[in-house]
Amino acid sequence: MRKIKKIKKAYLEQVFGIEQLSNSTPWSYSSFLDCMKKDYEFYVSLEDEKVIGFFIASFSLLEGHLLNISVAPNMKRQGIGNELLKKVENLSNKFGIKEIFLEVRESNQEAINFYKKNGFIEVGIRKNYYKLYEGREDALIFSKKLRDNSLSLKQILYILSNLFRFRIR
Numbered sequence: 001m002r003k004i005k006k007i008k009k010a011y012l013e014q015v016f017g018i019e020q021l022s023n024s025t026p027w028s029y030s031s032f033l034d035c036m037k038k039d040y041e042f043y044v045s046l047e048d049e050k051v052i053g054f055f056i057a058s059f060s061l062l063e064g065h066l067l068n069i070s071v072a073p074n075m076k077r078q079g080i081g082n083e084l085l086k087k088v089e090n091l092s093n094k095f096g097i098k099e100i101f102l103e104v105r106e107s108n109q110e111a112i113n114f115y116k117k118n119g120f121i122e123v124g125i126r127k128n129y130y131k132l133y134e135g136r137e138d139a140l141i142f143s144k145k146l147r148d149n150s151l152s153l154k155q156i157l158y159i160l161s162n163l164f165r166f167r168i169r
């Protein structure tokens with residue numbers, strides 16, 4: 001059975017393995033370690049304790065940033081990416097986030113189709129943002145506005161706690 005869980009150190013090697021298969025210029029292991037800190041939302045999709053996908057997001061005040069999302073190559077097109085993105089949106093709604101932003105390589109048609117299918121729209125471009133083996137490549141900026149839910153007391157407390165860097169449960 002598939003489930004989505006918060007990252008644990010024990011999953012990190014598998015996450016790193018997926019990253020290396022999925023990204024032409026993969027993040028370093030130490031970048032993933034950094035993202036285990038409390039400022040990031042780092043979750044994995046598991047099938048019987050095997051990691052089959054992951055995402056990393058960061059939330060600041062009313063904006064969310066999806067920093068990385070990947071599904072194991074042999075598990076693509078089975079709805080796992082959709083489930084992970086739904087989790088990002090659920091967390092965003094919980095924390096009062098109004099809009100989620102992300103960057104994607106302009107050549108990554110697979111991911112562009114995936115984001116468009118999930119209601120993201122292109123809102124900008126960052127010139128020469130990504131390294132290639134030779135030269136550089138533009139990033140397309142996509143965003144999705146979330147439903148305009150008014151903030152609950154819990155969300156206001158969460159935003160304040162982020163401002164002052166402590167967490168209220």
Ligand SMILES: CC(C)(COP(=O)(O)OP(=O)(O)OC[C@H]1O[C@@H](n2cnc3c(N)ncnc32)[C@H](O)[C@@H]1OP(=O)(O)O)[C@@H](O)C(=O)NCCC(=O)NCCS
Nearest residue numbers: 022070071076077078079080081082104110111113114117
């Ligand atoms: C992008 C990615 C996360 C999508 O994950 P996934 O589990 O394969 O996606 P899903 O199965 O949930 O697909 C959802 C929808 O997205 C669209 N989509 C996904 N992959 C697609 C592809 N290769 N071509 C066209 N549309 C695609 C489809 O509309 C799909 O719905 P459908 O299968 O019913 O047609 C995955 O392809 C991946 O890990 N890519 C490599 C890493 C990467 O590029 N990450 C994004 C960096 S910005």
